[in-house]
Amino acid sequence: MSLRDYQRKRDFTKTSEPRADAAKNNASRAIFVVQLHHASSRHFDFRLQVGDTLKSWAVPKGPSFDPSVKRLAVEVEDHPIAYADFQGDIAEGYGKGHVDQFDKGVWSTQGDPEAQLQKGHLEFELFGQRLKGRWHLIRSGRKERQPSWFLVKAKDAFAADIDADDLLDATMKASTLKAAKTTMSKAAAKKSVAKKKAVPKPKAAARSTLAKFAAALPGAIRSPPNADFFKPQLTKLREHPPTGSEWIHEVKWDGYRILTTIADGKVHLWSRNGLPWNDRLPEIVQAIEALGLSSAHFDGELIALDEKSHSDFNGLQKTLSGDAQKPLAYMLFDLPYFEGTDLTRATLSDRKALLKRVLAHASHPLAFSSHSVGNGEAALAMANKQKLEGIVSKRANSGYRSGRSDDWLKIKRLESDEFAVVGYTEPKGSRTGFGSLLLARPDPDTARGWIYVGRVGTGFTDTQLGDLTRSLATGGAKKPPMPLAAIDPQLRGALWIKPRVVAEVFYRGIGNHTLLRQTSLKTLRPDKAPADLRDSDRDASATSTPRKTGKKTAAKNPTDAIAITHPDRVVYADEAITKQDVVDYYAKVMDWFLPGVLNRPTSVIRCPEGTAKACFFQKHLIQGLHRVGTAKLKEESGAQAIYIYPENATSIIELVQFGALEFHPWGTTVADADRADRIVFDLDPGPNVFWDRVVAAARLVRKLLAQMGLESLVRTTGGKGLHVLVPLKPSCAWATVRAFAEAFANSLAGAHPLEFVATATKTQRGGKIYVDYLRNGRGATSVASYSLRARTGAPVATPLRWEELGKIKSGAAFTIKTIPIRLAKLRSDPWKALTTIKQDLPAVLKHLAKSRKK
Known part of the structure; x- marks a missing residue:
C-alpha cells in the first residue's frame, strides 16, 4: 500500500x-x-x-x-x-x-x-x-x-x-x-453501543499508608505541595568508584534526565533545564497518573530500550523525533518529596526504600532503578561486562540537594580498541617530542585507505614518550592523507606519517563526527602491524557507526565488503532471478547507476522475501545498516526527519543485502538540500492509452520546455510511462520548482484536455496521460536511472537519447538481463548532458515574464 x-x-x-x-x-x-x-x-x-x-x-x-x-x-x-x-x-x-x-x-x-x-x-x-x-x-x-x-x-x-x-x-x-x-x-x-465502561487501570499503591511512612522518616518535614520545577542533584566525574559500605551503586542510564512534580493530582514533567515535557511523553504522564498520588517529586532518567533491554541513546533521540518507535522507560531513582512531606533531608536509603514501595504496582514504562550496597568495583565490572554506560555511586546517608557535590559520583565505562598511528601534533608546555598521536582505522570501502578517528595525548610513560619521539615523531607531511570530518584547531600544525605502529587506546564512547571521546593510551602493540587491523573483524565496534563524510570513492569490488546472506533466494519468481543476481546486476552497472543516487537522500523499496511477497518503502536508518550516510533534513511540511543516503558503492550493495530492489532519490543532494537540481515530469498513461501516445506526449513536453529555454532528458520508468527530466544548474529553491512544475502540468492539461490530466484522481484518467508533477516537492522522490523495479520481468528505469525514443516499445523495454548488454554497446552516456547543461530556472521565468509584457 x-x-x-x-x-x-x-x-x-x-x-x-x-x-x-x-x-x-x-x-x-x-x-x-x-x-x-x-x-x-x-x-x-x-x-x-x-x-x-x-x-x-x-x-x-x-x-x-x-x-x-x-x-x-x-x-x-x-x-x-x-x-x-x-x-x-x-x-x-x-x-x-x-x-x-x-x-x-x-x-x-x-x-x-x-x-x-x-x-x-x-x-x-x-x-x-x-x-x-x-x-x-x-x-x-x-x-x-x-x-x-x-x-x-x-x-x-x-x-x-x-x-x-x-x-x-x-x-x-x-x-x-x-x-x-x-x-x-x-x-x-x-x-x-453498550454502556460505557472504564479502561482497566493497574493497581495503585496504598497512598495513605505510604504517606504515613514518609512522614515518619528521620529528617522528613511537612511542606505544602509545589508543582514548580526543582533543580536536580548532579554528579561529579571520577575515574574509579568509591569504596566502603556507605556507598550505593546504580546503573548510569544513557538517556535524558526527567524530573516530575505532582500537585493536586496533576502531573508535570520537566527536562533537566526546566522545560515542560508533558506533550512529548504522554505515556509517562499516564503511568504516573495511574499511581493515584496527590503530590510528589520524582527524579529519574528517560531511556529507550534496545533488544537486550539496555539503554539506547541513539534510539531515544530517534524515537523522540518520530523516526523510530522504541519502547521508552522512566527509570526512577529518587523521591525528594511525597504526599505533603519534604524528604530532601531524609537519607537516600530511606528515600529509595519508599520509592520502591510506591512503584510496587506501577506499570510500564515506570521502573525502579535498583542499586547495590558497597563493592563499587564489582558494580563497575558488571557495567563493563554488559556494555552499560557506567555506574553512579551515591552516599547512602546523604540528603537531596541541587547542584554538584561529592555525594553523587559518576564512573563511566572504558572501552578500548586498536588503531593505527597516522600522525602527531606539536608538543605544548613542558612536554617534548610530540603532543598527541593521531589515530585512524581502516576504511572498509578502499583497499588501502584510512579513516581518521581522533587523537590520544595521555597515558604515556616517559619511556614510551622517548621511544615514540625517536621512532615516529620525525618528519611527515602537512597535508592529511584522508578527509577530516571536522576542523580541529589542534591539527593545524600536525604532521602526517605512513601507518607503522598500532596503539591500543581507552576511550569513553564516540562523539560528534564519529571521533573518539576522552582517550588515553592503554598500550602499544608491537606484535601487530597496521595491515593486521584490516583483516580483523571490526564491524561490531562502536567506531563503525554510519558516517557522514560524503566521500565519493568506491571500493573496486563493493561486494567484497558486504556478506550476502541467502544468495539463492528467488527474488523475481517469474524469471527465476535470485538475490545474488540482483547483487551482480548492481555491481555491473555501478559506474552508470551510482552518480544518480550518490549523496542524495534516497528511499528504497525493500522486498526481503522477493516480489511475490510484501514489499515496503524505507527511507530511515534501521538496525544493521553501517555503510550508508544519514542526514537530518527538513521536509516540505516543515518537520524534520533523518534520511539515509548512499555514500559509495558499498552503501548500495549493503542496501541490496537488506532486500532493496528500487532506489528513489530526492532531486537534490544532502549538501544542498534546500534547493533542487532537477525537475521531473512523470508521464503516466491511464487505461487504454497506447505507447505511441506516451512517446508523442514526451516529445511535446520537450518541445514546450525548449520554447521556454529549457533543455530536457528522457528515460523509461521501468513501468508504463516515461520521465522527462529538466536539469537545473544552478540549483533552485523548492518552492519555485514546485510552483513551476504544477503550473506547467496544469497548463498542459488545460491546453490538451483530451490528452492530459494533472490530477491523480483515477476516475479522470481513463484514456489520458497523467502528468505527475508531485515528484518536485521537498522530500518527494523519483526512481533512479538504472534502478530495478519490483515488477514482473525485473524491468529497469533507463536513460535514453531523444533520437532513440521512437525505437522503444514500452516503459519496461529494458530489464536486468538486457541493460548490461546495452551498456556494453553504448559509445557514450545518453545523459552526458546532465552534467554539462547550465540553465537557471529563475532566470528563465524572469525572461518569460518580460516577454509576456512585451
Missing part, C-alpha cells in the same frame, strides 16, 4: 480529507489513531504511524481488550499523517460517511516495525486515552483481495472483557445511532 493509492482513490474537489502531500501533525513522536467510520459498513479505522505515513487497517468490530478475541483487521491504503486529526463528513465517493476520532496517542515497538509487518507479526504497545498496553497484529493465512490481519490484545494489566463499543462517548454513540437509521433498527443500534 502507498500514499499514491490514497491519492488515486479520492476526488479532492469533493472530499474534505487531507491530500497525500498535506502538512504533517505537529507531534514529534510516532502516533497511532483510531477513527470510528460510519461508512456503508460501520467500522473502526486503526492507524499506526510508520515513517511518514499511517499504516491503516479497517477493523469491523473494533479493538477488544479480551486476549482471547481475534478481531479481523483488513489492510487498506496508507494514509497521510495529517489524517490523524481528520473528523467530519466524507461526501459522495470513496468512503462516504461520518468520521469520529475514537482514540489517539503514541506507540512503540521493539525492533524495525516495517520488518515485523513484512514478516506478518507486529507486537507493539499503545499509550492512548482508551487503548493501552501491549497488542499484536498478525497476518492471516487466508488469501483475500485485500490482506487480512488479526488485531489481538496481549495478556497484561489492561486486559479485560471490554470492547471498543463499550468505550464510546456520547458524541460517537449519537453518530452511530444516526448512521444506523438507514441500515438497522433503532433497537439494534442501541444494542450496538
